Amino acid sequence: MNYWLFKSEPSTWSWDDQVAKGDEGEEWDGVRNYQARNNMREMAVGDRGLFYHSQKDKAIVGIVEVIAEAHPDSTTDDDRWECVDIKAIAPFETPVTLDMCKEDPRLEEMVLVNNSRLSVQPVAVKEWKAVCKLGGVRED
DNA sequence: GCCAACGTTGGC
DNA sequence: GCCAACGTTGGC
Numbered sequence: 001m002n003y004w005l006f007k008s009e010p011s012t013w014s015w016d017d018q019v020a021k022g023d024e025g026e027e028w029d030g031v032r033n034y035q036a037r038n039n040m041r042e043m044a045v046g047d048r049g050l051f052y053h054s055q056k057d058k059a060i061v062g063i064v065e066v067i068a069e070a071h072p073d074s075t076t077d078d079d080r081w082e083c084v085d086i087k088a089i090a091p092f093e094t095p096v097t098l099d100m101c102k103e104d105p106r107l108e109e110m111v112l113v114n115n116s117r118l119s120v121q122p123v124a125v126k127e128w129k130a131v132c133k134l135g136g137v138r139e140d
Numbered sequence: 141g142c143c144a145a146c147g148t149t150g151g152c
Numbered sequence: 153g154c155c156a157a158c159g160t161t162g163g164c
Contacts (some may be wrong), residue, residue: 009162033147054162098163117146117161 003123004039004049005112006064006086015051015061018088025067025087028120029075036120040084041070049086050123050131052112059095060131064088093136106130 006028008014018026031037047066053059068085098116101107107130111121123131132138 007162035147058163115146116163119161 002042002044002047003125003128004043004047004066005052005060005121005123006049007052007054007112007119007121009055010053010057011055015053015088015091018051018062018064018086019091021087023087025085027068027071027074027083027085029073029083031073031083031119032081033119035118037070037080037082039120039122040082042122043069043084045069048089048128050128051088053095054116057095058098060092060097060101060135061095062088062091063132063137090137094134096131096134100134101131104130104134 028040031040043066045066045068049064049066050060051062051064053061064086066084067087070082070084072079073081073083098112101110101113107113107127110123110127111118115121
């Protein structure tokens with residue numbers, strides 16, 4: 001299984017919006033960046049992801065699961081763009097802020113810390129475990 | 141609200 | 153195929 005990080009502005013699409021979709025989930029559409037798209041193409045059903053709020057929160061707030069592999073993005077006719085579907089799994093007891101990530105030596109190589117603009121990022125296993133521990137959720 | 145960093149676009 | 157110009161993102 002691989003681990004990822006999905007970034008969103010809460011005013012556009014928030015964790016609460018994601019939770020409201022329940023087990024049906026929602027497609028992670030609107031991505032117009034090749035690196036982010038390529039990451040989504042790598043995803044398999046069952047992969048887990050961190051849900052990050054950019055802008056005001058700047059914190060990882062929950063865990064999501066990939067429930068559908070990459071497929072054409074329904075919000076555009078441009079066939080270059082694809083997206084996966086994800087559903088909310090569990091909220092973090094404690095949101096893991098960007099500052100916390102920057103301060104943690106285990107997370108110094110995290111993409112979020114070094115390239116915060118990439119909207120869909122890979123997460124290393126050790127990073128995943130560290131973030132889950134900080135967030136107060138079981139890592140599975 | 142500013143601005144640095146980055147990615148994309150399009151003229152040459 | 154290079155690179156300047158432009159638009160967007162997101163931390164501060």
